[in-house]
Amino acid sequence: MKFKHFRTDGFYVGSFTYDSEALGGIKNLALKENISSGCFTVIGAVKDAVISFYDQKEKKYVERKLDQPMEIVSCMGNIAEKDGDIIVHAHACFSLEDGSTVGGHLVSMRIFAGELHLFPGDSKLERKFDAKTGLNLLDL
Numbered sequence: 534m535k536f537k538h539f540r541t542d543g544f545y546v547g548s549f550t551y552d553s554e555a556l557g558g559i560k561n562l563a564l565k566e567n568i569s570s571g572c573f574t575v576i577g578a579v580k581d582a583v584i585s586f587y588d589q590k591e592k593k594y595v596e597r598k599l600d601q602p603m604e605i606v607s608c609m610g611n612i613a614e615k616d617g618d619i620i621v622h623a624h625a626c627f628s629l630e631d632g633s634t635v636g637g638h639l640v641s642m643r644i645f646a647g648e649l650h651l652f653p654g655d656s657k658l659e660r661k662f663d664a665k666t667g668l669n670l671l672d673l
Contacts, residue, residue: 535673536673539655541654542653544650544651544653545562545566545651545652546649546650549647550644553643555575556639558644559573559610559621560619563621564619566653568612568619569614570611570655571611571612571653572652572654573612574649575605575609575623575625575648575649576608577644578646579645581601582640583599583639583640583641584596584635584637586637586638589666593667594640601630604628605626605627608625608639608642609624610639611671624636658671
């Protein structure tokens with residue numbers, strides 16, 4: 534395992550606007566506050582979401598639209614840069630009305646009500662393309 538040590542000096546707590554797209558909101562906060570690395574969690578409920586699964590053989594994401602109200606069971610992610618752009622990467626698990634769950638790589642989620650806890654890092658974190666996996670992985 535490769536790793537890099539980060540220190541945090543406080544954290545952000547946010548409340549998403551009704552009907553807003555969460556990942557875009559997190560990216561906007563990172564840009565506004567000059568955050569180039571960090572980790573976050575989101576709790577709450579969504580109106581709908583798009584998740585994906587990475588097909589390791591084909592090296593491509595397969596998207597799935599979840600067009601229904603759901604509770605966020607777990608949502609966590611990180612913030613890094615790729616080619617000077619802020620990348621917000623997250624995975625989420627949602628609870629459906631019947632109690633079943635579905636999750637994966639988070640493409641988008643439209644918030645019904647949600648709260649953010651963001652812990653910024655103290656130095657830059659970057660993503661770099663990895664030919665073996667076909668993914669933009671953290672460059673540590």
